[in-house]
Amino acid sequence: MNTPILTVSDLGVGFVQYAGGLRTRTVPGITGLDLEVREGEILAVLGASGSGKTLLAQAILGILPHNAHVTGEIRYRGERLTAARRRRTLGREISYIPQSVTNLDPLMPVGGQVRIGLDPKTAEQEQRRLFARYGLADEAARLYPFELSGGMLRRVLFATGVRDTVRLVIADEPTPGLHSEAVAEVLRHLRELAADGAAVLLITHDILSAVTVAERVAVMNGGRLVTVESASAFTGEGDGLGHPFARELWRALPQNRFSAGGVEWRW
Numbered sequence: 001m002n003t004p005i006l007t008v009s010d011l012g013v014g015f016v017q018y019a020g021g022l023r024t025r026t027v028p029g030i031t032g033l034d035l036e037v038r039e040g041e042i043l044a045v046l047g048a049s050g051s052g053k054t055l056l057a058q059a060i061l062g063i064l065p066h067n068a069h070v071t072g073e074i075r076y077r078g079e080r081l082t083a084a085r086r087r088r089t090l091g092r093e094i095s096y097i098p099q100s101v102t103n104l105d106p107l108m109p110v111g112g113q114v115r116i117g118l119d120p121k122t123a124e125q126e127q128r129r130l131f132a133r134y135g136l137a138d139e140a141a142r143l144y145p146f147e148l149s150g151g152m153l154r155r156v157l158f159a160t161g162v163r164d165t166v167r168l169v170i171a172d173e174p175t176p177g178l179h180s181e182a183v184a185e186v187l188r189h190l191r192e193l194a195a196d197g198a199a200v201l202l203i204t205h206d207i208l209s210a211v212t213v214a215e216r217v218a219v220m221n222g223g224r225l226v227t228v229e230s231a232s233a234f235t236g237e238g239d240g241l242g243h244p245f246a247r248e249l250w251r252a253l254p255q256n257r258f259s260a261g262g263v264e265w266r267w
C-alpha cells in the first residue's frame with residue numbers, strides 16, 4: 001500500500017464576520033472534512049461553485065484569507081503541516097497550480113517567474129528543461145504573460161509550480177476555458193506527476209476530467225465532503241456509486257440523461 005502524503009482530519013474553516021457593533025458570528029466554509037491522498041495517486045475533489053474546494057486548497061497551503069478560522073488537523077507525510085514546515089516545503093515538495101493565471105506577475109517575463117525559487121546556479125538550465133517538458137519554446141521565456149495564449153499560460157503555471165523534488169501537487173481548476181486538446185494535455189501532465197510518485201489533489205467541477213484522470217473522486221457540497229467514490233464507478237448508469245448524490249451528479253450529465261435505464265430524467 002502506498003504511503004499517505006496528505007492526511008486531512010476533521011478540517012473546519014469558518015469566517016469571522018462582524019454582525020453589528022462588536023458582535024461577531026462565524027460563517028462556515030468547510031465542516032468536518034476528512035481525506036487522504038497517497039503517493040502516486042490522483043484524488044479529484046469535485047463540487048459545485050462555492051462548495052469549499054478552493055478553501056480546502058488554501059487551508060492546506062496556509063494561504064486562507066485573514067478572517068478565516070481553521071480547526072482540525074492537516075498532516076504532510078505523517079507530520080503536522082505547521083507554518084515552519086510549510087516554509088520548508090512549499091514550492092519545493094508541495095507545489096500549487098493555482099485556479100487563475102492572474103497568479104502570474106503581469107510585469108515580469110515568464111522565464112524569470114519559472115526561475116523563482118530555483119538554485120540560482122542552475123536556474124537558467126532548469127527553466128529551459130521545464131519549458132521543454134511543458135512544450136514551451138525557449139524564446140517564450142522573454143515574453144510577458146499578456147503576450148501568451150491561455151493554453152501557454154497554463155503550461156507556464158505548471159512550469160512555475162513543478163519541481164523535481166515535488167511530492168504533493170495541488171491543482172485548483174487547471175482546465176477551465178481550455179479547448180479539449182489542452183484539457184487532455186493538462187490531465188496528461190498531472191498523470192505524469194503521479195507516475196513520478198507525487199500525490200496529486202485535483203480540484204475541479206469538471207466531472208469528466210475528474211473521472212478520466214483520478215483514481216478516486218471526493219464529492220463536496222456546501223463545505224462538506226459528501227462521499228469518496230472510486231473513479232471507475234462513474235460508468236453506465238452509475239449503479240456502482242455508493243452515494244445517491246454522486247449518482248445524481250453523474251446521471252445529470254447531458255450525455256447520460258437519456259440512458260438512465262429507460263427512466264426519463266427530470267429537467
Ligand SMILES: Nc1ncnc2c1ncn2[C@@H]1O[C@H](COP(=O)(O)OP(=O)(O)OP(=O)(O)O)[C@@H](O)[C@H]1O
Binds near residue numbers: 029050054
Ligand atoms: N474571505 C471570505 N469571507 C467569507 N466567505 C468566504 C471567503 N472566501 C470564501 N468564502 C465562502 O466560502 C465558500 C466556499 O468558497 P470556495 O472558494 O472554496 O468555493 P469553490 O468550491 O472553490 O468554488 P469555485 O468552483 O467557484 O471556485 C463560498 O460560499 C464563499 O462565499
Ligand code: NI
Binds near residue numbers: 053055
Ligand atoms: Ni475555487
